[in-house]
Amino acid sequence: MNGARHPMPARDPAERIKSFEEVALGYSREIAREEAARCLNCKNAPCIKGCPVGVRIPDFIAKVKADDLDAAAEILHADNNLPAICGRVCPQEKQCEGMCVRAKAGGAVAIGALERYVADIALGKQYAKNETSRISDRSETSQDVKNADSSGKIIKVAAIGSGPASLSCAADLARQGVWVTVYEALHKAGGVLMYGIPEFRLPKDIVFKEIEQLKALGVSIVANVVIGKTLFIDELLEENDAVFIGSGAGLPSFLGVEGENLSGVYSANEYLTRVNLMGAYRSGAVTPVLRGKKVVVVGAGNVAMDSARTARRLGAEVRLVYRRSRAEMPAREEEIAHAEEEGVIFDLLVNPVKIMGDENGFVSGIRLQKMRLGEPDASGRRSPVPIEGSEYDIEADEVIVALGTTPNPLIKNSMPSLEVGRKGVIVVDGEGRTSVPRVYAGGDAATGAATVILAMGAGKRAAKAILEDLKVR
Ligand code: FAD
Ligand code: SF4
Numbered sequence: 001m002n003g004a005r006h007p008m009p010a011r012d013p014a015e016r017i018k019s020f021e022e023v024a025l026g027y028s029r030e031i032a033r034e035e036a037a038r039c040l041n042c043k044n045a046p047c048i049k050g051c052p053v054g055v056r057i058p059d060f061i062a063k064v065k066a067d068d069l070d071a072a073a074e075i076l077h078a079d080n081n082l083p084a085i086c087g088r089v090c091p092q093e094k095q096c097e098g099m100c101v102r103a104k105a106g107g108a109v110a111i112g113a114l115e116r117y118v119a120d121i122a123l124g125k126q127y128a129k130n131e132t133s134r135i136s137d138r139s140e141t142s143q144d145v146k147n148a149d150s151s152g153k154i155i156k157v158a159a160i161g162s163g164p165a166s167l168s169c170a171a172d173l174a175r176q177g178v179w180v181t182v183y184e185a186l187h188k189a190g191g192v193l194m195y196g197i198p199e200f201r202l203p204k205d206i207v208f209k210e211i212e213q214l215k216a217l218g219v220s221i222v223a224n225v226v227i228g229k230t231l232f233i234d235e236l237l238e239e240n241d242a243v244f245i246g247s248g249a250g251l252p253s254f255l256g257v258e259g260e261n262l263s264g265v266y267s268a269n270e271y272l273t274r275v276n277l278m279g280a281y282r283s284g285a286v287t288p289v290l291r292g293k294k295v296v297v298v299g300a301g302n303v304a305m306d307s308a309r310t311a312r313r314l315g316a317e318v319r320l321v322y323r324r325s326r327a328e329m330p331a332r333e334e335e336i337a338h339a340e341e342e343g344v345i346f347d348l349l350v351n352p353v354k355i356m357g358d359e360n361g362f363v364s365g366i367r368l369q370k371m372r373l374g375e376p377d378a379s380g381r382r383s384p385v386p387i388e389g390s391e392y393d394i395e396a397d398e399v400i401v402a403l404g405t406t407p408n409p410l411i412k413n414s415m416p417s418l419e420v421g422r423k424g425v426i427v428v429d430g431e432g433r434t435s436v437p438r439v440y441a442g443g444d445a446a447t448g449a450a451t452v453i454l455a456m457g458a459g460k461r462a463a464k465a466i467l468e469d470l471k472v473r
């Protein structure tokens with residue numbers, strides 16, 4: 001009962017590469033209670049220090065053990081606005097679970113899996129309850145009068161982008177009665193949760209339902225509005241008391257090698273958006289995607305794993321090429337293991353130097369150069385050093401580049417007084433205040449590509465700063 005960590009039940013690899021259904025199946029009630037019993041309820045709870053939003057981990061786990069799931073959900077929701085999502089995608093091994101004292105005694109307590117278990121059950125109950133009275137957008141008449149500053153004026157905040165940073169900021173503000181309107185460039189809310197992370201890892205139904213819950217708090221979401229094109233931050237500031245920028249880091253980086261403009265080369269962002277948001281994996285989709293037979297994915301983060309596993313599901317033989325070794329791969333451990341189980345071939349310590357094309361301008365192959373590991377760089381990881389004369393060619397008909405992203409310059413270009421730093425990230429203080437009065441920012445837009453929970457933490461800090469600065473009573 002108190003022994004080794006319970007593994008997450010998962011679909012069989014041979015079956016799962018034929019569909020986009022969720023791979024991780026979640027704990028049963030019995031397994032969840034057994035896993036919860038492994039928690040030692042440590043007095044100083046080091047696991048909480050590993051969680052960027054400070055979830056009261058031992059408290060919620062104690063409620064799972066006692067089978068009081070309503071109380072467990074209440075504890076989770078007090079700090080985490082999107083627990084069903086975080087339970088699935090947080091890099092727990094580097095965060096909460098990385099700090100768990102049980103790591104060396106049977107494995108860290110499966111905090112993420114327990115979080116998912118509690119949140120899914122709460123979501124099921126809540127959604128069933130709300131479906132008849134379908135959660136509606138905020139209306140003037142439903143507004144609570146506590147939404148006011150010290151002079152009694154209603155506080156209004158606009159958020160740019162509907163990813164986890166804005167959603168978390170908006171939810172915390174709405175809980176204090178602030179009117180929040182979230183503007184999203186795409187036709188669906190959720191940011192990367194909706195357009196980037198694939199269905200087999202994060203079902204869109206879960207994202208949709210968690211967002212519906214936030215809307216029930218009074219958050220209004222307006223889709224198909226590009227701030228910096230359709231509306232400008234100055235205009236938002238005329239209508240609102242503050243603006244939060246949570247526009248993410250959606251601009252892909254490329255290799256900069258010959259052949260990168262050939263047909264069949266995608267940025268991972270475009271590839272995954274076509275498949276996830278536009279449903280390109282379904283027959284007859286209006287936004288199709290090339291279905292290569294020999295696909296090369298460049299990179300080794302979560303985005304690369306998602307691209308490789310997506311290409312497998314679309315029927316390709318997939319090679320993932322990475323210039324460092326396995327130990328330096330930045331992806332979540334579970335994603336690396338799942339990719340291997342699904343037959344993704346890892347070509348490590350190699351770097352693309354050229355993409356070759358056929359007479360019609362389509363990708364026909366890729367030239368790789370072998371690398372060795374040198375001294376650690378600024379990130380602490382050993383840097384790759386090219387081995388002269390080691391180049392070789394492999395066949396490929398599609399290349400997906402997953403080398404990271406930076407913030408889109410549109411926001412900065414539309415507001416020159418907004419200070420940005422290296423790679424275009426918005427400069428903020430510790431609470432999310434930018435160089436422009438009443439304008440706040442957080443998430444990938446202010447850090448560069450990072451994680452869901454860090455974006456959420458930044459959204460929460462900015463919400464607190466907005467409330468303090470506007471002196472909401
Ligand atoms: P985003 O989620 O990027 O949301 C920004 C939103 O703003 C987007 O919807 C965008 O359309 C909108 N927007 C942009 N500009 C404008 C504008 N001018 N006007 C209006 N709207 C605008 N993190 C993890 O923790 N675990 C994972 O497993 C993981 N896997 C990932 C897999 C993929 C494929 C990708 C791409 C990322 C992954 N990440 C993962 C990273 C994580 O998703 C991001 O760090 C997180 O979503 C950042 O949140 P955000 O709110 O800052 O921005
Ligand atoms: Fe761990 Fe993420 Fe949950 Fe925090 S939100 S407890 S880091 S899984």
Ligand code: SF4
Pocket residue numbers: 038039040041042045046047048057058099100101102109111
């Ligand atoms: Fe439980 Fe591990 Fe946190 Fe201790 S560190 S309270 S065992 S989850």
